[in-house]
Amino acid sequence: MILKTASKQDDKKSLNDSVIYELDGNNNIVAVNQLWQSFALENNAPELSHDSVIGKPLLQYISGNITKRFWETFLEKVRLSNAVIHLNYRCDAPDLRRFMQIKAYRDACDGLHFESTLLRTEPRSSSIYFKRSQQRSADTKVRCSFCNHILYKNHWVEAESLVEGKHSVTLEVIYGICPNCQGSLDAL
Numbered sequence: 001m002i003l004k005t006a007s008k009q010d011d012k013k014s015l016n017d018s019v020i021y022e023l024d025g026n027n028n029i030v031a032v033n034q035l036w037q038s039f040a041l042e043n044n045a046p047e048l049s050h051d052s053v054i055g056k057p058l059l060q061y062i063s064g065n066i067t068k069r070f071w072e073t074f075l076e077k078v079r080l081s082n083a084v085i086h087l088n089y090r091c092d093a094p095d096l097r098r099f100m101q102i103k104a105y106r107d108a109c110d111g112l113h114f115e116s117t118l119l120r121t122e123p124r125s126s127s128i129y130f131k132r133s134q135q136r137s138a139d140t141k142v143r144c145s146f147c148n149h150i151l152y153k154n155h156w157v158e159a160e161s162l163v164e165g166k167h168s169v170t171l172e173v174i175y176g177i178c179p180n181c182q183g184s185l186d187a188l
Contacts, residue, residue: 024111028057078106085103087146094128096122097148098118102114103115131172133172141174142175149178150162150171
């Protein structure tokens with residue numbers, strides 16, 4: 001769900017609790033904070049460390065045409081808006097559901113400022129690993145890049161509902177955007 005607020009003062013969370021990054025007018029990453037660095041290293045993603053991402057286009061780190069188009073639209077809407085935009089999303093780990101919110105706004109130089117804040121976590125009953133499918137097959141699931149729901153029999157569901165009774169499982173997925181997340185973006 002995406003929400004607009006009237007001013008940058010509406011969000012009272014401490015910046016120390018947020019992963020912060022900034023883009024220039026060409027959507028290149030120009031700054032990240034220490035929490036970005038820590039999160040990248042804790043999640044075994046050295047390719048996302050400070051030294052690796054500075055000066056690179058944000059979209060280089062987003063896979064899938066549908067997800068890239070979603071982000072391109074989101075970046076454009078933030079850049080055209082005079083308001084702070086909040087987007088709720090998920091950034092799950094195999095054993096943990098992370099409910100997050102990104103706060104985005106345009107700065108004075110046509111750059112963009114983002115703060116991602118953890119709202120809450122929930123443990124998972126099963127460890128669920130996701131493997132990006134190189135080729136779509138009958139077993140390949142579509143996973144929403146923002147809410148992490150899985151398309152199953154024409155319904156978007158939590159991954160846990162597909163793996164009940166299993167301790168650990170790997171699901172092959174391709175990434176897309178569910179209608180709820182797309183509708184939220186379109187409503188801006």
